[in-house]
Amino acid sequence: MSPPPPLLEARDLCKAFGDHAVLQGVHLQVPRAQITCLLGRSGGGKSVLLKCLARLMPFDSGELHFDGCHLGNRESDLAAFRRRCGFLFQGNALLDSLTALENVCLPLEQTTALPANEIRARAQAALEQLELGAFWQRHPGELSGGMQKRLALARALVSEPELLLFDEPTAGLDPLRRNAVFEMIVEQQQRRGFTAFIVTHDIQEALTIAHQVALLDGGRIVYAGGPDGFAQSQEPALCAFRDSQQSLLAATQQLRQNNRTTQS
């Protein structure tokens, strides 16, 4: 029996802004019910690739396959894809005129024919799961950064997507909150079994939580495989990326050491 096809597959995806080619033939497979982390330099096109995968941004050429089927431009295909796919934006993108509960109810209200009491019950359960039950009446602006992130996750999870795309979910958070967000993603992924695709800068966390790691460099995927292979590979692009991260870590530690010496 042949293994099931990857849930999402990009074939030769290209995207350019004017003369600047951001994606130059991306091939990537996102396996089912696993966590895939996409790493890459800042401004290297990670978020562009993510938005192309979510069909929020048109790409110039290439193909996307979802659940083994070609994902074309037909409205019905895109609507079916969006019912099965969630997206967590870097800035959360919560509707600021709606309360926390209304934000979570929104996807169910607009895309399903469920009765109102069922929608409310599901939304409240999602809020409870992410420890936001007491804040259902608050507007997003009245919540802390971490709570907004949890609210955005609750909204993405309430429609029970098979695929959840995360755009730098820990950007701008302190290390404690960053760990909490990653733990939350892993816990929810294990509980619900969805496929997670995470764009992140955080190499350590990516290697810890991911089943598969991909590295985008020069508009192409230069590595896609297990975290062990990523840590050990001698591929020049991987070495350069790892070295840059390690020298950043070393510089940070040196700075901390210097600060401690000055204070003492």
Next chain:
Amino acid sequence: MITSIGAVSIAAVRGLGAFLGFVLSSLRGFGRTRRVIPRLLRSTVEQGTRCLPVIVIVGGFTGLVLGLQGYHVLRRFGSEGLLGTLVSLSLVRELGPVLTALMLIGQAGSAIAAEIGIQRNSEQIAALQSMGIDTHGYLVAPRLISALWVYPLQTAVFVAVGLGGGWLSGSVLLGVEDGVYWNSVARAVQMADWRECGFKALVFAVLSLGICCFQGYHAHLIRGASGSRAVSAATTRAVVLSCVAVLAADYVITSLML
């Protein structure tokens, strides 16, 4: 020279086509969204209740000035008795629909353009798309549809208050007989005038609210500006373009209906 005229003309035709497509797609998208009543009510309050005080104030003062100016002009010809005719026809045919539309653009249209622009800027529109929600139907259509009853009703309020203002300055302050004033109002305004007034209000509603929503929705495409500057530029452009469109449409409709 010819090249730049051609480029401007092509850009204008493209922009017009994009605007018409936007309005049609919004109306079509309305059928694809659910639980529409709360959004329609919210838009009605946004455009109706909030703008009512300014409509009443501007309508009142417009009527007062019309009564004052009209009285002094008509007195030269010994025709003060026609003051009601002058005030009512000016309000019903021209000033009512036009000034109401301009007030609604300033009060509600600018707010709508800014709100949608901020939603675009903060990726709220992208979030709606990612959830499979028709963004035109969800964000634009309720505002356009509620404008179809808010504009005519606000115009009616403007005309009623304006007639009162004309009576106050013409009859109460300057001495034209009450009966003469109201009788000339009743005789002057025909059903065709009310039809013209209502038709103008409907056209202005679609034009001005459509332009405001269109500019806010495409705030991210404004050249040379991004973030809050793009929202500010989109709001300014929305107000200027919709005011110009209302005045141009007023001339076209008037010349066709006279």
